[in-house]
Amino acid sequence: METKKLWEQIISKLKNENLIDADIIEEYITTSELINVSSKEYVILVRSNLGVTILNELKDVFIYEFKTVLGEFVSVEFSTKTIFNKNKPMNIKVQAVSEKELPTNALTFSNFIVGASNKQANLAAKSVVSNPGSTFNPLFIYGESGLGKTHLLQAIKNEAWLNNKKVLYLTSEDFTKTVVNALNKGDFNEIETLKNEMNLNDFFILDDVQFLSKKDKTNEFFFNIINNFTENGKQLVFSSDKTPELLNGFDKRMITRFNSGLTTPITALDVPTAKLIIEWEIKKQGLKQKIKEEAVIYLAQNFSDDVRKIKGLVNRLSFFGIQNDESYVIELDDVIDLFKDTPSANLGLLNVKKIKEIVAKKYDVTIKAIDGKARTTDIKNARHLSMYFAKIILNHTSTQIGAEFGGRDHSTVLSAISRIEKLIYKEKEFKKIVESLKNEITG
Numbered sequence: 001m002e003t004k005k006l007w008e009q010i011i012s013k014l015k016n017e018n019l020i021d022a023d024i025i026e027e028y029i030t031t032s033e034l035i036n037v038s039s040k041e042y043v044i045l046v047r048s049n050l051g052v053t054i055l056n057e058l059k060d061v062f063i064y065e066f067k068t069v070l071g072e073f074v075s076v077e078f079s080t081k082t083i084f085n086k087n088k089p090m091n092i093k094v095q096a097v098s099e100k101e102l103p104t105n106a107l108t109f110s111n112f113i114v115g116a117s118n119k120q121a122n123l124a125a126k127s128v129v130s131n132p133g134s135t136f137n138p139l140f141i142y143g144e145s146g147l148g149k150t151h152l153l154q155a156i157k158n159e160a161w162l163n164n165k166k167v168l169y170l171t172s173e174d175f176t177k178t179v180v181n182a183l184n185k186g187d188f189n190e191i192e193t194l195k196n197e198m199n200l201n202d203f204f205i206l207d208d209v210q211f212l213s214k215k216d217k218t219n220e221f222f223f224n225i226i227n228n229f230t231e232n233g234k235q236l237v238f239s240s241d242k243t244p245e246l247l248n249g250f251d252k253r254m255i256t257r258f259n260s261g262l263t264t265p266i267t268a269l270d271v272p273t274a275k276l277i278i279e280w281e282i283k284k285q286g287l288k289q290k291i292k293e294e295a296v297i298y299l300a301q302n303f304s305d306d307v308r309k310i311k312g313l314v315n316r317l318s319f320f321g322i323q324n325d326e327s328y329v330i331e332l333d334d335v336i337d338l339f340k341d342t343p344s345a346n347l348g349l350l351n352v353k354k355i356k357e358i359v360a361k362k363y364d365v366t367i368k369a370i371d372g373k374a375r376t377t378d379i380k381n382a383r384h385l386s387m388y389f390a391k392i393i394l395n396h397t398s399t400q401i402g403a404e405f406g407g408r409d410h411s412t413v414l415s416a417i418s419r420i421e422k423l424i425y426k427e428k429e430f431k432k433i434v435e436s437l438k439n440e441i442t443g
């Protein structure tokens with residue numbers, strides 16, 4: 001079968017079968033390319049090292065999909081274009097990669113992990129790089145601290161630079177300092193030169209606009225720049241910790257300008273995305289020990305309100321690793337103990353926690369038992385019911401629920417939910433229990 005067709009079929013099967021999270025499919029799979037190295041060897045060229053790491057975790061799914069389409073087992077490997085180009089056999093042609101290079105630690109789209117919470121902002125950011133100055137102008141990204149606004153702004157800056165665009169990236173504090181400095185000197189020529197220099201850019205990216213000086217003259221200077229960029233179809237990008245309407249002290253005309261393109265949020269991380277970030281960070285920091293999946297899920301469920309915090313947690317985990325033998329396996333209990341004094345995140349996923357708490361109380365079992373492996377009738381009922389509620393009340397996907405309940409796969413979740421549905425249909429008493437629990441959870 002032609003490689004392109006094969007790849008389209010695999011992607012379409014993955015999309016239909018729900019075996020892999022839709023965000024991962026969109027971000028890392030549909031953007032990849034399939035290369036047929038020999039009759040039984042395939043390489044999937046992924047855009048980033050991060051993508052390679054993530055897809056490697058899902059290799060079994062790919063092997064299964066290739067087997068169902070081709071009718072035989074084949075080898076499937078993942079690589080980036082750069083690495084593959086270095087090692088590829090001479091007769092395989094692969095598109096050349098950009099010659100400009102960013103520092104290895106640069107914040108880019110390829111090391112930004114995408115999930116439900118930041119998907120929209122990520123797409124918008126990519127779109128302004130490929131289509132600067134058009135519909136999404138200005139692009140205004142807002143959200144709580146530590147969720148990746150600066151990362152996305154830097155990614156825009158870096159990608160635009162790779163595309164040979166002139167980019168001015170400033171924090172609002174630096175912008176204010178520079179402008180105030182020029183204004184204080186009172187030299188008209190110097191102010192005009194500064195304005196002209198800024199206006200020469202193709203992108204004007206301003207981070208944390210909530211810190212911008214609200215003084216009349218700085219504001220006027222800023223307004224002037226915004227107008228110049230808008231009128232000349234050049235791209236403006238802003239970030240802030242709140243929506244334009246909630247920014248205090250700005251002129252109404254400024255708020256209108258902020259809102260005249262696309263305003264998009266980055267919200268608190270969902271569990272699967274937090275889990276990916278933790279796993280990526282663990283890999284980056286080179287933790288020698290294996291860590292149990294349920295321990296990673298516990299971290300993702302409890303501490304995912306801020307990516308900076310996640311990095312801090314992994315630092316502590318690495319320190320714990322150094323103190324132990326390399327063969328040691330880090331268990332859920334180690335992680336619970338290690339972070340017992342760290343305040344848990346207060347975010348939406350607490351609803352899953354709340355569901356588990358309420359159901360666990362009803363069946364007189366512990367949350368640990370719900371997430372664990374034991375299968376007594378009460379524990380099983382409590383586990384399956386909690387999954388059922390996560391589905392019908394929170395509308396979580398089966399893959400997400402699997403991750404939230406001790407790292408189970410999505411088919412286990414689906415059969416648990418279907419068992420509960422059957423019980424509700426068959427047993428009136430059970431139906432009453434479910435209704436009363438549902439009221440308690442949603443009440």
Ligand SMILES: Nc1ncnc2c1ncn2[C@@H]1O[C@H](COP(=O)(O)OP(=O)(O)OP(=O)(O)O)[C@@H](O)[C@H]1O
Pocket residue numbers: 107111112113114118143144145146147148149150151152208241277307308
């Ligand atoms: N989705 C993500 N994938 C990978 N790294 C991320 C992601 N989100 C955030 N980070 C990392 O977390 C750290 C904090 O993110 P960042 O500085 O972009 O947050 P912010 O929203 O701008 O916060 P603040 O408002 O406090 O400036 C950075 O090191 C960033 O690279």
